[in-house]
Amino acid sequence: MNLTTDIRQRIANYDWDAIGHTMDEQGYGLLSSALTAQECDELIALYADNSKFRTRIDMQRHRFGLGEYKYLAYPLPLIVQELREALYPHLAEIANHWAELLGENTRYPDTLADFLQYCHEHGQTRPTPLILQYQEGGYNSLHQDLYGEVAFPFQVVFLLSQRNEQYTGGESLLIEQRPRAQSIGRVITLERGSAMIFPTHHRPVAGTRGWYRANVRHGVSPVTGGMRYGMGIIFHDAK
Numbered sequence: 001m002n003l004t005t006d007i008r009q010r011i012a013n014y015d016w017d018a019i020g021h022t023m024d025e026q027g028y029g030l031l032s033s034a035l036t037a038q039e040c041d042e043l044i045a046l047y048a049d050n051s052k053f054r055t056r057i058d059m060q061r062h063r064f065g066l067g068e069y070k071y072l073a074y075p076l077p078l079i080v081q082e083l084r085e086a087l088y089p090h091l092a093e094i095a096n097h098w099a100e101l102l103g104e105n106t107r108y109p110d111t112l113a114d115f116l117q118y119c120h121e122h123g124q125t126r127p128t129p130l131i132l133q134y135q136e137g138g139y140n141s142l143h144q145d146l147y148g149e150v151a152f153p154f155q156v157v158f159l160l161s162q163r164n165e166q167y168t169g170g171e172s173l174l175i176e177q178r179p180r181a182q183s184i185g186r187v188i189t190l191e192r193g194s195a196m197i198f199p200t201h202h203r204p205v206a207g208t209r210g211w212y213r214a215n216v217r218h219g220v221s222p223v224t225g226g227m228r229y230g231m232g233i234i235f236h237d238a239k
């Protein structure tokens with residue numbers, strides 16, 4: 001791959017205060033134009049190269065939905081490594097703020113390397129960034145990506161395909177379940193190269209007696225035509 005090296009700068013250029021506020025308010029955030037069309041194409045092309053991946057999952061076999069995904073192997077492709085490293089400190093700051101709101105003692109370290117060290121000490125050593133592929137009819141059931149006791153509270157998904165040109169349907173879904181209430185469903189329409197930051201397991205919501213946890217699951221609605229690729233960056237490693 002002909003990798004660009006301005007990823008760190010691109011990530012640093014987002015208005016992270018504004019993203020933090022949006023995440024506090026709606027539970028997720030968007031990064032528009034995080035990847036160029038060429039980078040999206042390169043990542044899609046990478047999907048065919050099994051030497052870059054450690055595991056392939058047939059989603060139907062596990063009743064996770066319909067489609068497939070592959071977990072990248074270490075060392076991660078440079079662009080994925082750079083995105084994971086560059087996103088982490090901004091998200092750790094928001095994560096620490098959320099932990100405070102929820103009265104948790106957890107404090108996330110400032111660097112991805114330190115956080116991964118912590119994962120490794122807890123037996124979580126396998127890389128979790130993944131590329132997902134859905135054909136017509138494919139979908140991803142509502143789920144959470146937890147792979148052990150250590151879980152970073154946010155993950156990021158990048159849409160790699162061109163909506164309405166390469167595929168139709170296949171909307172990103174977030175379902176938020178508040179205690180003793182019915183769930184809220186959010187449909188997030190991503191553009192090619194854009195990304196969504198969302199909670200891995202829950203988000204703080206203001207109640208009449210302080211902040212409480214609302215459980216969040218994510219998924220993808222059925223693809224009605226064509227082929228849709230996404231790339232997920234999960235920060236905790238897996239057991």
Ligand SMILES: O=C(O)CCC(=O)C(=O)O
Binds near residue numbers: 219
């Ligand atoms: O394909 C998608 O957009 C959903 C990806 C997903 O489940 C994830 O990134 O964890």
Ligand SMILES: [Fe+2]
Binds near residue numbers: 144
């Ligand atoms: Fe997921």
